[in-house]
Amino acid sequence: MNNFEPSTLKYNEAGLIPVIAQDNNTLEVLMLAWMNLEAVERTLKTGKLTYWSRSRSEFWIKGETSGNTQELVELRFDCDRDALLAIVKQKGPACHTNRKSCFFTGIIDGSEFELMVPVDQNG
Amino acid sequence: MNNFEPSTLKYNEAGLIPVIAQDNNTLEVLMLAWMNLEAVERTLKTGKLTYWSRSRSEFWIKGETSGNTQELVELRFDCDRDALLAIVKQKGPACHTNRKSCFFTGIIDGSEFELMVPVDQNG
Numbered sequence: 278m279n280n281f282e283p284s285t286l287k288y289n290e291a292g293l294i295p296v297i298a299q300d301n302n303t304l305e306v307l308m309l310a311w312m313n314l315e316a317v318e319r320t321l322k323t324g325k326l327t328y329w330s331r332s333r334s335e336f337w338i339k340g341e342t343s344g345n346t347q348e349l350v351e352l353r354f355d356c357d358r359d360a361l362l363a364i365v366k367q368k369g370p371a372c373h374t375n376r377k378s379c380f381f382t383g384i385i386d387g388s389e390f391e392l393m394v395p396v397d398q399n400g
Numbered sequence: 401m402n403n404f405e406p407s408t409l410k411y412n413e414a415g416l417i418p419v420i421a422q423d424n425n426t427l428e429v430l431m432l433a434w435m436n437l438e439a440v441e442r443t444l445k446t447g448k449l450t451y452w453s454r455s456r457s458e459f460w461i462k463g464e465t466s467g468n469t470q471e472l473v474e475l476r477f478d479c480d481r482d483a484l485l486a487i488v489k490q491k492g493p494a495c496h497t498n499r500k501s502c503f504f505t506g507i508i509d510g511s512e513f514e515l516m517v518p519v520d521q522n523g
Contacts, residue, residue, distance in 0.1 A: 304427035
């Protein structure tokens, strides 16, 4: 048993590591986003999934605006220490399109199909 | 309905897109690897998960050497078209350490814990 040190993960040339968010109940893969070292530290400290937004160049506490938060259940890393798997308790839809998962489009027989409809949050 | 064109996915500056492999039975997240455009085309054409090895700079048909193949069940992409989710039929362990998943280390109370033992392939 060693104490975990976030700096021992392997970050890419932009200082980022990919993070897969998986629903702890349904095991659905919800999204893929990115963290830098400080985002990993903040996520472990607060228990709130905190990503690095590559488009806005800022920390992004998932659900802070939408209310669709992700509470950390367990953070895992892979054999190369260059990818993270976050098991999360997802409140509401994970996708900004209001679908449960961002992976809502499937390629079936060479064509794109929408596999999920937006969640009705007023229902 | 539109025909799917692999070139409409968003690849990074190195021409790669991250791919999450998920077991179609257990829904376990097995690994994260990378594809370039041709690897996406080959995967869809052959039904065998074909990645781009960043360390060896060559195509990598998963399981070609180890026998631990991944048969494609369905390929999905996310709302930003910059990440793939491959639902796969995994033969044997997905990880080169002989564990079912590459994500076998968890961070619990600030320490690293191995959550899975290697699969006994002779058992």
